[in-house]
Amino acid sequence: MGEKVFMQGNQAMAESAIRAGCKLFFGYPITPSSEVPEYYARAMRERPEENITFIQAETEVAAFNMVAGAVATGHRAMTATSGPGFSLGQETMSYMAAADLPAVIVEIMRAGPADGEILAAQGDYFQAVKGGGHGDYNNLVLAPYSVQELCDLIQESFALAEKYHNPVILLSDATLAKMRESVELPGRTEVPVPAEQYNALRGCGKDKEPHKVVTCGDGPIQWGQFNERLQAKFKRIKEHEVRYETYQLEDADIILVAYGSMARVCQSAMNMAREEGLKVGMIRPISLWPFPEKAFEGIVGKKFLVCELSAGQMVEDVKLSVENKRDVSFFGKLGGTTPSPKVILEQIRKMGGAK
């Protein structure tokens, strides 16, 4: 492990990505993501020995496609963006999932829809988790809730992207991106040699099979088989990459469900409720796709309160996980403000947790 520092979420994450061997960054400035391209731009000039490349793309459309080209050569590459820019990248998200390209995309959620607001929100859950692009595909989506997790999960994102040859979305939000926190920066990770990467473009000799990145169908039968192979990849991810944390579930009457910065608020609310003698626990999904359905298995006779900075998106996955057989309530906040723990505590009290 590396040194302990007090650092902003975006900047700490960028440093962690560089230490994970991601020396290629392509991006378009957008609040609240801009410290990431700025960090790479500085590092490129100030640390020439690290051989870092930063390109400020003309659009997010171009940035996502530059990442696609770069990772196709077997090198680690990433971009970071926010809502409107993430929307522009969706064509390429679909493409990269189909083309088995191990890209890492950081999506720092701000309040939508449209131009929206620049403060933290979680309204891009559907877009990231359900696939905002065309066709049947999935992205692995990881949701950190601290600067430490931003640093740890960005490193893990590269390894997962390469393990499954699929894009990984690190779903951050404006609060995590802009907050400063004490963090132990991860050390440098082993980076696979590009030439050993599956299907990496590197030029082919006369006697070798060429490496091709092609997503054009060749008739419905071939394309059906292509899709079946993709679905098998998504199934493998679903079976092996579920991540979540649980807190004080054993005796809980009410279980909060939250991710990202909202999970921090809920954790505080849970602790306040416990001090009042209310039996409250929490489930914090870390992988949003695959969604941690098994965290909900076997939980009977308890009430769930799903809290999101949205009109209610993850709550649908919670209801699916309990097959609509449990008592699931929702609390959401829209527009870019984050509720205080007291607001959540009030919701807990209303649910009759005081029995």
Add this chain to the structure above:
Amino acid sequence: MKTIYKRPEVFTDAVTTYCGGCGHGIVGKLIAELIDEMGLQENGIMVWPIGCSCLSDRYYKMDMMMALHGRAPAVATGIKRADPSKFVMVYQGDGDLVSEGMAEIMHAAIRGENFSVIFINNAIYGMTGAQMAPTTLMGQKASTAPTGRMEDNSGYPVKMAEILAQLPGVVYSERVTVNTPSRINACKRALKKAFQLQLSGHPGMSFVEVLSPCPTGWSMSPIKSLEWIDEEMTQVFPLGVMKDVEKGGTEA
């Protein structure tokens, strides 16, 4: 017996899906010959577009990436920046380069990306069925311009070779065609020059625009199509070297 001509070795056995009289196959063969002659197979990566040439992965024994519509220059930017030691060739049609991907080609050129772009201008959308392209001539009929292109809602043909020649990031820009044997040879010389500039490490984009016949899209016989290039296309899109950094400045 001495072999004086043979099928390029980089070609696979696949048969192209191009229509009779199409120019793509001619340019594709010139590219294959140059790959063999210049030894580019080992270290080269091709980036293909969406359009009539989007099945080109079948034709060459080369590493390649089939980009999304219009995005080939951005993909090539990622490839070349990740591995500058590679020879990178981008191939795009007029719908891909001038319409869907205008931002990507312009900004790759503005940044002076060090790869070669081959632009097939046939003044029509071939694969989707003869719709109007940004390079469609005034009055030229297309399925989305049934009475011919009119300036009131479609503006005027775009001259990419001239536009890109204005940019400091472009080291070479030439417009050629393939409607006679001597012009096919001239096209090959232009492609070779573009490839050489990239290989010589001249930082910047080398660009070759090829006026290419599309008998199916133009509703003409193959022979009439070759004549139409002289009679109509070259009047709007003059042939010639627009910029050669080795000769200094813009010649257009």
